[in-house]
Amino acid sequence: MARDGFVNECDLHPTPDFPAGSVDYQKVADYKNKLLDKGYVQFKVSGENDMYLQFCADNSWWLENYALFMALKDQFGGCPWNEWPEVFRYRLNDAMNSLSDDVGERVRKEKFIQFLLFQQWRELKKYCQERDIFIFGDISFYVNYDSADVWSNPEIFKLDHDRLPYVVAGVPPDNFSETGQRWGNPVYNWDVLRDTKFKWWVDRIRFNLSYFDLVRIDHFRGFAAVWEIPVDEPTAEKGQWQETPGHELFSLLVDQFKSLPIVAEDLGYITPDVKFLMEAFGFPGMKPLIFAFEGDFENTPYAPPNHIKNCVAYTGTHDCNTIRGWFDNEISREAREKLEAFLGRQVSSVTVSDEMIQLSMMSPANTAILPMQDVLNLGKEGRLNYPGTPEGNWEWRLSEGDWPSDLADKLNELTRKFGRG
Numbered sequence: 001m002a003r004d005g006f007v008n009e010c011d012l013h014p015t016p017d018f019p020a021g022s023v024d025y026q027k028v029a030d031y032k033n034k035l036l037d038k039g040y041v042q043f044k045v046s047g048e049n050d051m052y053l054q055f056c057a058d059n060s061w062w063l064e065n066y067a068l069f070m071a072l073k074d075q076f077g078g079c080p081w082n083e084w085p086e087v088f089r090y091r092l093n094d095a096m097n098s099l100s101d102d103v104g105e106r107v108r109k110e111k112f113i114q115f116l117l118f119q120q121w122r123e124l125k126k127y128c129q130e131r132d133i134f135i136f137g138d139i140s141f142y143v144n145y146d147s148a149d150v151w152s153n154p155e156i157f158k159l160d161h162d163r164l165p166y167v168v169a170g171v172p173p174d175n176f177s178e179t180g181q182r183w184g185n186p187v188y189n190w191d192v193l194r195d196t197k198f199k200w201w202v203d204r205i206r207f208n209l210s211y212f213d214l215v216r217i218d219h220f221r222g223f224a225a226v227w228e229i230p231v232d233e234p235t236a237e238k239g240q241w242q243e244t245p246g247h248e249l250f251s252l253l254v255d256q257f258k259s260l261p262i263v264a265e266d267l268g269y270i271t272p273d274v275k276f277l278m279e280a281f282g283f284p285g286m287k288p289l290i291f292a293f294e295g296d297f298e299n300t301p302y303a304p305p306n307h308i309k310n311c312v313a314y315t316g317t318h319d320c321n322t323i324r325g326w327f328d329n330e331i332s333r334e335a336r337e338k339l340e341a342f343l344g345r346q347v348s349s350v351t352v353s354d355e356m357i358q359l360s361m362m363s364p365a366n367t368a369i370l371p372m373q374d375v376l377n378l379g380k381e382g383r384l385n386y387p388g389t390p391e392g393n394w395e396w397r398l399s400e401g402d403w404p405s406d407l408a409d410k411l412n413e414l415t416r417k418f419g420r421g
Contacts, residue, residue: 001116006038006039006042006043007035007039011035011038012035020397020399021396021397021399021402022395022396023395025395036116039112039116040109040113051115051119052112055114055115055118056115059118061203062148062203062207063114065148065151065152066148067107067108067110067114068103068107068148069147069148069152071099071103071107072084072103074106075100075103075106080145090163091151121211134213135211135212135213136215136216137208137211138216138218139204139208139216140218141218141223142169142186142187142219142222143185145185145186150186153200155189155192156188156189156192156200157186157187157188157189158186158187158189158228164231165231166231167229167231168182168186168187168228168229168231169183169184169185169229170183170236170239171183171227171268171269172237172269173237174269179237180227180235180236180239181236181388182233182234187228187242188226188244190244190245197252198249201249202252206256206257209257213261214261214262215261215262215263218265219265220265220278220283221268222246223244223246223249223250224246224271224274225241225242225243225273226241226242227239227241227242250277262283263283263284263285263312264278264284264285265285266278266285266286267288267317282310284310284311284312284365284366284367285311286312286314287301287302287314288302288320289304289356289359290314290320290321290323290326290356292304293331293338294332294334294335297338297342304362307363307364307365309365309366310366311366312365312366312367312368312369313365313367313368314369314370314371315353315369315371316371317371318385319387321383322353322371322373322380322383323374323377324349324374324380325379325381325382325383327347328349328379329380339355343355349379350377353374353375353377354377356374357374357375358414361414361417362418368418368420371384372398375403375407375411382396383396384396
């Protein structure tokens with residue numbers, strides 16, 4: 001922002017005392033919002049430039065609704081959109097065409113913020129492309145109810161006349177949860193989506209692939225069938241499976257895109273219809289080694305001998321403990337015995353991360369993902385996410401200097417040794 005003249009260098013200081021090793025999101029937001037406020041004032045003085053106007057034109061299909069949603073949310077004190085006055089909740093024309101000056105100003109500011117964000121992202125992507133670095137993105141299957149997506153496209157979700165969900169998303173009971181998981185997201189009305197030739201999904205995937213080199217789609221099994229739970233049920237136990245037209249959607253996408261660099265999150269309850277869908281379109285699945293040694297090692301798809309070429313090998317995922325954290329706190333005696341038997345040697349807290357990294361890199365999988373926490377052999381203090389826990393997630397942060405000086409050489413050697421260069 002200082003380089004582009006939206007703020008002065010002196011506006012950047014003093015920099016808050018951000019914590020080392022973790023992210024304090026509120027402190028970051030407070031600091032950046034002050035800069036954005038100043039930047040927007042300068043933007044209004046200098047006037048809308050061609051790059052900004054082009055950005056707004058190219059992204060109007062989502063930007064207009066998103067900016068208005070954020071402006072109205074601010075106007076109504078952060079309340080969910082279903083608690084807004086009826087004229088805004090239902091997007092009635094009279095109200096939408098006669099917005100207050102305050103709301104209009106907030107809309108323009110939000111567009112400016114998004115312009116800055118995507119301008120900086122394009123610069124980052126260009127920097128990465130020049131160095132043969134790929135950016136691996138992530139698409140959630142569901143969206144939040146209190147979102148611009150649902151507010152501006154209520155017809156593609158299963159909502160009642162009051163625009164409230166009558167069924168919500170989740171997964172059924174399994175060995176890990178006696179009552180299943182009730183996530184509470186609104187579920188899609190696939191009949192309406194089909195009538196639009198899946199436009200919302202096509203636009204969403206196209207947009208993500210324009211900013212990422214490949215994407216992982218979370219809860220991929222939702223493209224075969226979803227678990228719908230009546231909204232008044234407190235748990236997921238009384239849900240029902242509903243088939244979804246994923247094959248139709250991806251057939252359409254194949255016709256429109258030169259390639260679909262998509263990785264399917266295929267963990268959890270995976271049925272033959274999900275596997276068929278992945279195989280039909282050649283989407284690789286995930287093979288986290290952290291799951292390989294609990295249970296039937298010979299037959300689990302996560303065991304290295306059972307990996308196929310068209311998959312992505314991980315030491316672990318963002319939802320798991322770190323490898324060392326798992327080894328120190330969670331691994332069963334049987335799993336440890338299987339790991340050591342497979343390796344042919346004893347494993348300790350000091351060596352376990354390197355051992356699992358080696359297994360990932362030597363896997364026949366065409367892609368291997370190594371979380372930085374495992375590369376650094378961090379314990380549970382490096383865990384990124386605790387599923388089902390609303391607080392304390394996504395706070396781990398890698399700071400400059402947190403890695404040993406020889407780490408680049410070590411990773412380079414591993415990459416060359418296993419032909420992943």
